[in-house]
Amino acid sequence: MASEYHRGEMDISEQVATFNLFNGLTKWGSLGLAALLALLVLWFCTPAGFLAGFVTAIVVTVIGVVVLREKPGSGH
Template sequence: MGEQASDYHRGEMDIHEQKATFDLFIGLTKWGSLAVIAGVLFLTLFFCTGAGFIGAAASAVVVTVIGVLVLRAKPEAAAAH
């Protein structure tokens, strides 16, 4: 069996589109998860406990702020891209 004819050479393909798609997917997953967590927390506290609207909203806001601080892009990570 002879060699297969191919124009592919390892390491020479432009992967900018794949990287952009991956970064978008990771970002949507990260921020979407935070939104779901805050929403579930709010609804659970509002309907299943005596916290009421203000207590549930305050808890959801606190979790959202902490999540944004933890999940935002780090300066050294942004410089590497």
């Protein structure tokens, strides 16, 4: 069967860019939601108050940035 499709010859740079964007938004969005959730739960649902929630949110954010950032040489 003759076909115009030849495996491995397509330019997939747009698909790769979309995949990387989606992964980045998912990763950093999840971190932001986790920090916001920690702040709001400690502020409104415990007697710890705003300051404890804010400090916890900052700690979660800092640890998350350290863990989730791109490592050098991690490309495939």
